[in-house]
Amino acid sequence: MAKINFVDHSGETRTVEVEEGATVMEAAIRNAVPGIEAECGGACACATCHVYVDEAWRDKTGAPTPMEEDMLDFGFDVRPNSRLSCQIKVTEELDGLVVTVPERQA
């Protein structure tokens, strides 16, 4: 199991546990983390699971694929550390990951 920390836009943190192999989006949805909508259920087709990856974790989560970049075009307030949480697979390395949920999804 890995711990994932979701910071909402007011700064409050919610920590949830998820098994390796699941996605960060799934960790949020299963634990009803507010602000992650995931309308398309993780198919990289809606951009409503947008998060900002904490700077300290950006190397470990890596960069978005071209398909994900295309979808991020539809996001709200997209920044260099923006990712779609359904495209981040949780690994042992990501135990303790910190992501911030944007003020609103697209």
Place this chain on the structure above:
Amino acid sequence: MSEAIKTDVLIVGAGPCGLFAVFELGLLDVKVHLVDILDKIGGQCAELYPEKPIYDIPGIPMITGHGLTESLLEQIKPFNPTFHLNEMIETVEKIGDPGFRVTTDAGKVFECKVLVVAAGGGSFQPKRPPVPGIEAYEGGSVHYAVRKMEEFRDKDLMIVGGGDSALDWVLNLHPLAKRITLVHRRDDFRAAPHSVEQMRALVASGQMDLLIGQVTALEGEGNVLSAATVKGNDGTVTKVACNAMLPFFGLTMKLGPVANWGLHLENNLIPVDTGTFETNVPGIFAIGDINTYPGKLKLILSGFHEGALMAQKAVKYVYPDKRVVFQYTTSSSSLQKKLGVN
């Protein structure tokens, strides 16, 4: 208004469930017209995930959204349905028992005995882009589609987005507009490479502007824009004169006019009888993602089953005196004749 098109059944929505319903109705000799607001057939499969795999269509281990749409079209070809694309069904009026007069936003009129609502998550509509206060300018300077190109003549036009719609309109409207500024959040475009090249050539020769960043603020009076502020990825802030804007941020599904047809709704879904998939209005059926009943699953396979049962009841309205006999496509020579295989 044009003369009414008469049909047995009118289907709202050409998604997978609307398409398969054509097959089930066709086996019972029922003729169908379909209307969809999209410019293509296939609903969510075509618009949201054409290249993605689907693994749970019975008997087909893997097929893409596009592939499924193509296969369904092949399967219903013998029944020769008529498609009306780029049109939204707006009004439904009861004229018979049952019988309906249905109009589209393009002014087309249908008269049908049975209406099948296969509207999925609702009509696809352009997404409102994430720019604060943009609502105020909708209907004025902000447009989500080009109806008349002339509207953009001599305008300071800002086009936002990086896909084919954005690039196509840059190229088409460039000769008309006073100046075009294209805004995209990154210097990489999803649009066809050929269009991107043409756009870059216009920028290089100083005939239009390209800004990499996001629109953060709008200025204007009433619903008329005067300027837009663009924040670059490097932090620079540019204010651009702008009295017309075309944002292209993809499509989202909104229930839309379905809400006004006198059908009961539960959380924006239409409750149905699970023996017939008929709604509270006799002669109006609802199948696929748009309906709800205890145990409903929003899966394509559920919508296929719903279409089959719907057809058994719909045929009774279309041919009240005909006795419907249950038959298999494998063994019935009359069904095979209809399918053109015998």
